[in-house]
Amino acid sequence: MLRYAVNRALLFIPTLLGMTAVTFVIMQLTPGSPFSPSAANGITPEMIAELERKYGLDKPLYERFALYVWNSLHSDFGVSYQYRPQEVRDIIVRTFPVSLQLGTMAVTVAIIVGMTLGILAAVNQNGIIDYLSVTFAILFYSMPNFVMGFLLILGFAVWLPNFGIDFGFRVSGWEGPKDWVLPTIALGAAPLATLARYTRSSMIDVIRSDYVRTARAKGLAERKVILKHVLKNALIPVVTLIGPIFAAVGTGSFFVEQVFNIPGMGRYYVESMQTKDQPMILAVTLIFGIFLAFMNLLVDIAYGLIDPRIRY
C-alpha cells in the first residue's frame, strides 16, 4: 500500500511538469499583449521593448520556461498585467479562499444530500421517495451549472417575490450566508445528482447480492442488514466519483462565479481571459490543475485504504 502511494505520488511530478509545459506553450503561442501600441494610449515601440525586457519576454522560450518553473516553485507568478502593480500571487491569495469556500460548500452539500438521497431511494426501491429522487436526479444531472444558476435567480429573485414569497437570497456578491445559498445549489446540483444516481445503483447491486440474502435469511432486522452489510460495500465505489466531482465543481465555479458576481478566482480567470492577462491565466490554470491532480491523488490513495480487496 505504502509503495503504491509513493509510486502514485512520484507520478505526480511528471504530470505537473507536462501540465506546466502544455499551458506555458499555449500561452506563448497566444498573440497579443496588453501593451499594444496605439495613438490613444501613447505607447511607443521603444516602451514596449522596455516593458518586454522588464517582464523577461525577450528571452528564448526554454529559458523563460525554466525561469517560470523556478519562480513558480517560489510562489512567484509575476505581476498581473491588468491589475499592475498587484502581484498575481496576492490576487490569488485574496480570491482563492472565496472559490475554495464555494467549492467546499457545494461538494459537502452534494456528498451529504446526494448520498442520502441515493441510499433512501435504494432502500425504498420503486417507492415514492425513489421515484422523486430519481426524477430530481435526472433533472439536475443534465443541467449545466450556469443554466441552473440563472434558473435559480429567475425563480428566487424575480418570480417568487412577485407572488409575495421572498426568501431574501441575494444574487450578487459574497458577503454572508444569504449570498451563499443559491450559488452553492447551482454548483452542487449536478454532482449531487450524479452521486445520488450512482449511490442508488451501487446500493441496489449490493442489496441483490447473495450475502445480503443470507443476512436476511438468518433473520437479521432490515435496518441492521442495510447499516451493517449493505452500506459499507455499496459506498466504496462511490468514493471514486469524488475526484471527478472536485474537477466538475472546480471548473464549474468559473461560470457560477460569473453568474452570481462572486469575487473568486474563477471570475478573475475569465476576466483575465478577456484582457489577455497572461501571468494571471497561466498561474490560475496551474494552481487549478495542481489542486485537482492533488485531489485525484488523495482520492486514489483513499480508495486503496478503504477497499481491502484492492492490492497494488
Next chain:
Amino acid sequence: MTQSAAGRHPSPPEQAMDPVERVAGSDLLARAATVAEAEPGSLAALGGEGEVEVRQHASLWGDAWRRLVRNRLALIGMVIVVTFILVAILAPVLAPYEESEVVDVRLARYHPSWTWPLGLDRNGRDILSRMLYGARVSLLVGVVSYLIVLTIAIPIGSIAGYYGGFVDNVLMRGVDIIFTIPQVLLVLMFVNWRGPGLTNIFLAIGLIGWVTEARLIRGQMLLLREQEYIKASRVAGARAPYIVLRHLLPNSLTPIIVAATFGIPTAIFTEAAISFVGVGIRPPAASWGQMVGEASRPSDIQTDPHMLIFPVLAIGLTMLGFTFLGDGLRDALDPKGND
C-alpha cells in the same frame, strides 16, 4: 408491443432470410422479419419494425430499438433531440427575421407579444429568430466537434490498444497528462490563443475532447483483441489494419454510440459556456450561450427576464433531451441489461 402485431407485419421478401437463421425455430415469418431488421443500417432505419414481438431471436439493433422505444424517458429524449435537429436545419425557413436583423431599435427589450412571441432583445432583434439560428450553431458545434474527436481518437485509441506495450505507454501517458487538466480550462486557453469564432470553437473542443474517447476505444481494443475470432483472423494472415477496421472497430461501435450521446451534448454545453463568458462565438452571430451572457446583467434580469429565460431553457432542455436519450441508449444497447 402485442402478439397480434406479428400477424399484421408485412411478409418480408424470401431472400431476406438468412440460411443460418432458418435452421432452427418455428416462427419463420417473424424470424425473417428480425433478420431483415438486422441489416447493418442505421438505428433510425429500423423505425416501426419494433412492433414485432420476437423475444429470443432478436438482433442487437432490433432488440435495442425495441427496448429504446419502450423506455418512456428515452422516447421523450428522442423527441427533444429530433425537434432540436429539425429546428436547427430548418432555421432559415422557420425564422421570421434574419439572424442579426434589427427589427426596430426603438422597441428594444419588447416583451413577448403576438407579433414577436419571444420578444425583442436589447438591440431590438427578434429573440425567436436568434434562438432558431442559435440552435444551428449548437448542432454544428456538436456534430463537427465530435467528428474531429472521432478522427483523432479512433486512430490513437486503436493503435494504443492494438499494439499495446511501448507505443501504448507513450500515447497513454500523453493522454493522461491532457486528461489531468480540466477540459474547459484547455478550451478556454485555446480560444484565447486562436481568438473567438465558430471554426476555433470546433477545433478547441475537438482537439481537446478526444482524450476521453481515445481511452474508451483503447479499452475496447484491449478487451477485444484477445478474443478467439481475432486470433483466428490473425492466424489466417490478416494484417493489423484489416483486423482493426474489419473486426475491432465495428465491434466497438456500441460503446462509441453511447459515448457520442454524451460527447455531443458536452460539446454543445462547452460552446454555450464559453460564449456565455464572452470568449466563444463572435457577435453578432447568435448562440444560446452568447444570448444568455448578453441578457444576464443584474439590472436586465429584474426588468426584462424574457431575454434570459428562453435561451436558458433551450440549453437546459437540449441537455435534458440528450441525457434521456443517452441513458436510454446505454440501457438498450447493454446486452447484460436484457430485461
